[in-house]
């Protein structure tokens with residue numbers, strides 16, 4: 025597999041933001057059906073539309089040649105793609121050779137099976153999504169009874185030497201009363217944890233707004249139980265961090281709705297069909313699959329990436345409202361992987 029020959033030209037958008045972080049979705053399918061993410065009867069893409077392993081690899085190399093230093097593989101659920109680990113191995117070979125970090129976001133259900141392979145391939149950190157430690161709640165939120173597999177996956181990842189960060193979507197009436205305990209549990213496991221506000225991406229069964237919980241409310245409640253000291257640490261991402269004095273651990277807040285974080289945005293997202301979304305909250309897109317499959321993929325990809333830099337918007341305009349009052353964006357988070 026050869027990278028298209030691209031002249032080095034860093035990815036810089038019209039607001040002078042240097043783009044160095046790619047979230048690459050390898051599949052839109054998932055073995056869970058989290059209620060805030062997708063409907064029970066989600067329509068998945070025909071497999072023929074999804075990029076092949078070679079195309080994903082070629083694309084990733086093209087991005088590295090344009091100065092992308094961090095790649096996060098995501099989905100859907102990345103670990104349900106059968107040849108996923110081959111891609112991880114191929115990209116793992118780039119770590120230290122253009123790529124500084126290769127990471128993964130997973131729901132954890134198959135982590136017990138793959139943690140050793142991921143670590144051996146050069147992955148050092150994984151993000152695992154975990155919204156509750158209560159098995160019945162988990163089965164309600166994810167619509168699958170998979171909490172034991174996820175906990176086993178987290179333990180296996182740690183045993184394999186991977187650093188594990190937990191991501192938790194704050195959900196009114198679902199895990200609101202459990203967030204402080206989740207933080208305590210995560211920190212007792214030496215895991216960082218980041219709380220995320222629900223975003224209006226794609227239609228789901230029911231009204232997302234019923235479970236939208238602003239992190240301003242969560243933080244105020246947490247401050248009654250914990251001493252939170254703001255930290256200067258930035259992961260290069262949208263999270264703001266605090267240190268929790270009582271646990272000694274780090275807690276992140278991702279607040280797309282209550283606190284815009286676009287100013288320092290350094291990332292772009294590519295779906296499993298090769299659609300580049302320069303903004304998670306925007307409709308702008310560029311077709312990289314067409315570029316890859318053109319007669320001169322190197323030149324076409326270079327042109328497509330330049331276009332992406334021209335159209336990346338200054339900021340997202342997410343607004344979460346009752347269903348009917350404002351439509352969600354026309355794609356699910358499982359397309360772009362968060």
Ligand code: SAM
Pocket residue numbers: 054060061098099100101102129130131151152153191192193220221222223224225357358359361362
């Ligand atoms: N399946 C993997 C997982 O769950 O970690 C990777 C893909 S998932 C789309 C990535 C992250 O997006 C997860 O942490 C999930 O909780 C979050 N997510 C999904 N839909 C969301 C939404 N509408 N608003 C905010 N976060 C969402």
Ligand code: SF4
Pocket residue numbers: 054055056057058061062099100101131153357358
């Ligand atoms: Fe699957 Fe992740 Fe979406 Fe849950 S959040 S349904 S695990 S893609």
